[in-house]
Amino acid sequence: MKISIVILNYNVRYFLEQCILTCQRAITNIDAEILIIDNNSPDDSCAMVKEKFPKLTLIENKENVGFSKANNQAVDVAKGEYVLILNPDTAITESSIREALIKAESLSNLGALGCYLMDGTGAFLPESKRNLPTPKVSVLKMAGFTKQYYTSHISEENEGMVSVLVGAYMLMKRSVYLEVGGFDEDYFMYGEDIDLSYKLTKAGYNNYYYGSVKTLHYKGESTTKNKEYLKRFYGAMNIFYNKHFQTNKLFDVFVQIGIKLASNSHRTVSEANMEYAGIQSSYVLTENLTLFGKISKVLPLELHASSKSMLQDSLYEKSLFVFDTEYLSYDQIFKAMTQLKGRGNIFRIRPPGCNFLLGSDRSDEKGSVTVF
Template sequence: MKLSVVILNYNVRYFLEQCVRSVERAIGNLDAEIIVIDNASVDGSCAMVAEKFPKVVLIENKENVGFSVANNQAVAVAKGEYVCILNPDTAVAEDTFLKCFQKAEELPKLGAMGVYLLDGTGNFLPESKRNLPTPKASLLKLLGRTKKYYAMGVDPSGEGEIAVLVGAFMFLKRSVYNEVNGFDEDYFMYGEDIDLSYKITQAGYTNYYFGAVDTLHYKGESTKKDAAYLQRFYGAMQIFYKKHFKTNVLLDISVKVGVGLAKLRKKQAISKKKRQVSNPSEAIVITDNIGMLQKLSEVVTVPLKASSKSIFQDGHVSNTMLIFDADYIPYNQIFQVMRQCKNRGNQFRIRPPGCNFILGSDQSDDKGGVLLFS
């Protein structure tokens, strides 16, 4: 088998369904499998997978064992030459894995590969490519200074060697994963991807960022970046430093002070963001399905109309909720439009293939939304 796509889920049932449907398209005729491992969700995620995706390998944990343990469980039963660690609040383009395989063949010492991640607003997520988070770089990040933390030397749309990838999308050979013993299970959540990236480079491989591949990552759906996040981030960094760096009392105190200041800054930033979010004046559904349009009109609260894909060739689109029917417009085009129409007061929603809901997120660090229609 060529590829195993591993998706760890925790209480994001509708986002998980979109993720699996997009992966099904992307694996196409590849010899591949999808493994969903669930950390004791209570939102019907497992029942949905069992009913709608009988070919998916489903592992149901009775408790939340964390990111590292669960992913290691799944990779232990994986059959693919390659594995892709994938968050459930993502959607991949139709040619994602084909492009990754083509690039991997050019890189004989490839460790793990990451891709261009965009959030629900169409903006690039800088954690797609990071430098090694030294104590100083991480402290500066907590204080809002991120230049040393992120790999600014590689263009978001370009490619090149980098130190650290994000666990939302990590594409690598299963043999490499096993050689470095997978994710370190001392981490429960956060820091695992940094640690794995570091272990891969220490083993003599190269991590690579490949900006020619787009993946949508709602991000805020699986974890809200609040004070608790900052505390967990700090804890994960402490584990990483103890394993790989020399720590001291001064460093510990400095980082604790940094976390406190970051919490205060975060509260202020969240409040400011919420004031800046504006409601669109109309909604445009990119579809040829009139029946679906009628059903959506009953639940969408702004004036709604249908349009073809050609609307994006006709000029400027702004202050609009754009609803993409993924049965009509493929994910790779959806992502292109999101990037093209970002930061114009637009909101983006996707109706996954064959589904009776739309979903999206208007802030990269807040929980997204799902709207059902009959």
């Protein structure tokens, strides 16, 4: 078997369904498997997988064992030469697996391969390619100076070797993953991707960023950004530094100050009041008039049924775009989102055959699910 796609889920049932559907499209004519491992989600994620994807491997944990341990569980039973660690709140294009495998096969001494991650607004996520967060770089980032934290010498759509990739999307040979011990289980959530990236480079492998492959990541869906998140994140960074760097009490004080400053600066937005604020025009790109009617009943906006030809004009602003994935491919949708990003535009996606819309209008807030 060529590749095993490992998706760790916690309580994001609708996003997980879309993720699985995009993976199934992407592995057409590829010898592949999809493994779902669930960390005791309180929603109906597992019931959905059993009902809609009965042939997939589903591992149900009876407790939330964290990101590292759960992924290691799945990789242990995976059969693929390659493993792709993928977040459940992602969506991939139809050609992405094939393109990523071709690139991985062409690279010698590959550790992990990462890709261009975009959020629900169509904006590039800079954590797709990062430098090693040494204590100095980390303290600067906590103070708001991020230039040294992210890899700026490689453009977003280019490619090249980087130090750190993001755990939302990491492709590597299963043998390499096992050789370095996989994700360190001292981390419950956050920091484990930095640690694995660093272990790969210390073992003599090269991590590689490949900007030609694009993945949508509804960043923030698996966990809401709050003070508890910040404590966990910087706690994970403490684990990383204690394992790999020599720290001192002064640095520990800086970390605690960073946590407090970041917590106090965190903004909260009322999703119910802000979701469609300022939208002046709304379009549903579909050929399915029945679907258009159903969506029109649940969205509090005047909708217009439109064809993909409208995307030839990029001069839209303050508009809602609803994409039907049975009319446009995910590749076409991602290109449209990139083209239309900013200027007050927002996006919703209807996954193939589904009765819901997904979207996220900010990278640091929980996204939306609209069932119709």
